[in-house]
Amino acid sequence: MSAVAAEEQAKAERPEPLGLxxxxxxxxxxxxxxxxxxxxxxxxxxxxxxxxxxxxxxxxxxxxxxxxxxxxxxxxxxxxxxxxxxxxxxxxxxxxxxxxxxxxxxxxxxxxxxxxxxxxxxxxxxxxxxxxxxxxxxxxxxxxxxxxxxxxxxxxxxxxxxxxxxxxxxxxxxxxxxxxxxxxxxxxxxxxxxxxxxxxxxxxxxxxxxxxxxxxxxxxxxxxxxxxxxxxxxxxxxxxxxxxxxxxxxxxxxxxxxxxxxxxWRMGEWAGLGPSAASQMGGWRGANVADLPKWAERVGRGERMTEDRTALSAALLAEDALVFGLRMNAGVDLGPLRARSPEAPWARVEALIDRLAAEGLAARDGSQVRLEARGRLLADSVGSEVMVAFGQPAAPVAC
Ligand code: SF4
Known part of the structure; x- marks a missing residue:
């Protein structure tokens, strides 16, 4: 087996990261x-x-x-x-x-x-x-x-x-x-x-x-x-x-x-413990109730992650991986996201990225996309535009 094939096999056998x-x-x-x-x-x-x-x-x-x-x-x-x-x-x-x-x-x-x-x-x-x-x-x-x-x-x-x-x-x-x-x-x-x-x-x-x-x-x-x-x-x-x-x-x-x-930020999995803690694992995203006595009572009944519970779809994970990935200097590789979620509205996303690149806010190298410094200053607005491209209502823009 070549070194590259061995590395690929080791990667495939490595469990996905899990945070707590x-x-x-x-x-x-x-x-x-x-x-x-x-x-x-x-x-x-x-x-x-x-x-x-x-x-x-x-x-x-x-x-x-x-x-x-x-x-x-x-x-x-x-x-x-x-x-x-x-x-x-x-x-x-x-x-x-x-x-x-x-x-x-x-x-x-x-x-x-x-x-x-x-x-x-x-x-x-x-x-x-x-x-x-x-x-x-x-x-x-x-x-x-x-x-x-x-x-x-x-x-x-x-x-x-x-x-x-x-x-x-x-x-x-x-x-x-x-x-x-x-x-x-x-x-x-x-x-x-x-x-x-x-x-x-x-x-x-x-x-x-x-x-x-x-x-x-x-x-x-x-x-x-x-x-x-x-x-x-x-x-x-x-x-x-x-x-x-x-x-x-x-x-x-x-x-x-x-x-x-x-x-x-890469939309991996993590479990959250304690009142108000969010979790993303096993196909679900959600949070615990933000109230210590209520959280304690629900856990006592065997319930957790009862608030804002959302079934994770490949499209939602791809959208969030792009929103958060563009906040990172390394940016995002669109290739794996497309493979994971082929049904997402990629034509609209590609058009947005082309526009951001034309405005000097983003740079593209093959399937790798990242924000330029000027784009990072507008990262909240860019994230909002990504959400719109994926068919979501725009998030309010903070700071
Ligand atoms: S009240 Fe202050 S110390 Fe407590 S969580 Fe908020 S920022 Fe942190």
Whole structure:
């Protein structure tokens, strides 16, 4: 057998990646921009969450080992070291959960203690994502964040000292009152810490958040031109510092791209545990109810993924793989998508791609399509146009 044939055979025999997302729904307070489901923890609610998590994991027919694990929230770091250990035991009880290829935990800087880090390290966590957002006290206050710049530095030092294989810093820009110089100073301060990965999110105004109320009252304003400038400066500055952009908001040193997120954006499969967690597996996409008591009650009845349940068709997966794939710098190979979903309206999609290429927003090399930098600035609109080409109503365009 030739080397190429052997590689093809090995690829065919390799199981498709399977991710696990655990939503830890506890926060000490609510940040002004946040639309995630979260509640203040009590001893009773934490006990209920941990117990039901294990019951929910037992409802799933695991057909292959986990490739990646991601704990988000909420604030997983609000759990005590003992409770973090209990949640880790739930993961260890799932096939492949004792040593997935990548295991990320999101931590708020104010929750980082040596004791928690020691529990996470010995559980098998490989990657820590710190929710920094900004180093400027006034901007942190404007976001309703509970940490200080000093706290971020101390948390980072502790995470590094604990020896995790990969560390990410989350930053936010286009914050109310933030100047371009302040944003660039935030990027520089993050780069000076030398993390392996940096995520930069443009602030979005989600309905039913404190920030949305301020926007609707005219107390903060949107500035699309400023946002575009900040995007471009981010890409230039992080690129010059050795962080390769692989998705609109994500930059990594070689070998440190987030494998869990890549699987999600490529429309792979993942199981979500916990209130509000989304799942995509076994031909279905859906979410758990965003309410801790209701989630616990339903799991107790043997029910999960009861909200927004959608049967996955090849056309829907192809559409979403294109929408999310165009947000990645490598772009998308249309060949496998066409093969997987020959009945999708490819003539309309091809016409759209030709137009985007003619406008200088996209580039095409055979069946590989990617957005140019100018196209990435308009990625939300492009995604909306892809959905229209597939016959869906256009999604509202954010930031
Ligand atoms: S810590 Fe994260 S999940 Fe909690 S309120 Fe703030 S942004 Fe939302």
């Amino acid at each position: 997302y655990v939503h830890v729904p506890f926060c000490a307070s609510t940040c002004d921009f946040c639309a995630f489901y979260q509640v203040s923890p009590t001893a009773e609610s934490v006990r209920c969450f941990v117990n039901r998590l294990s019951a929910e994991a037992a409802l799933i027919g695991w057909d292959r080992p986990l490739s990646t694990v991601f704990w988000g929230g909420g604030t997983p770091g609000l759990l005590s070291p003992a409770d973090l250990g209990r949640v880790a035991e739930v993961v260890h009880g799932i096939p492949g959960g004792a040593s997935p290829g990548e295991w990320t935990v999101e931590l708020a800087p104010s929750s980082v203690t040596r004791e928690r880090l020691a529990v996470l390290r010995s559980a098998g966590v490989t990657r820590v994502s710190l929710g920094v957002q900004s180093f400027r006290p006034a901007l942190l206050a404007a976001l309703g964040r509970a940490h200080t710049r000093e706290r971020v530095h101390r948390a980072y030092e502790r995470v590094r000292a604990a020896g995790f294989a990969s560390v990410n810093l989350d930053l936010m820009f286009a914050l109310p009152g933030q100047t371009a110089a302040e944003w660039e100073a935030d990027i520089d301060e993050a780069v000076a810490l030398a993390p392996d990965h940096i995520s930069t999110y443009c602030l979005t105004f989600e309905e039913d958040t404190a920030l949305w109320v301020k926007l609707s009252q005219g107390r903060v304003r949107l500035d699309a031109e400023n946002e575009a400038r900040m995007y471009e400066r981010t890409w230039e500055r992080l690129g010059a510092a050795g962080y390769a952009q692989y998705e609109i908001s994500n930059f990594a040193r070689p070998g440190h791209a987030c494998v869990h997120n890549l699987n999600t």
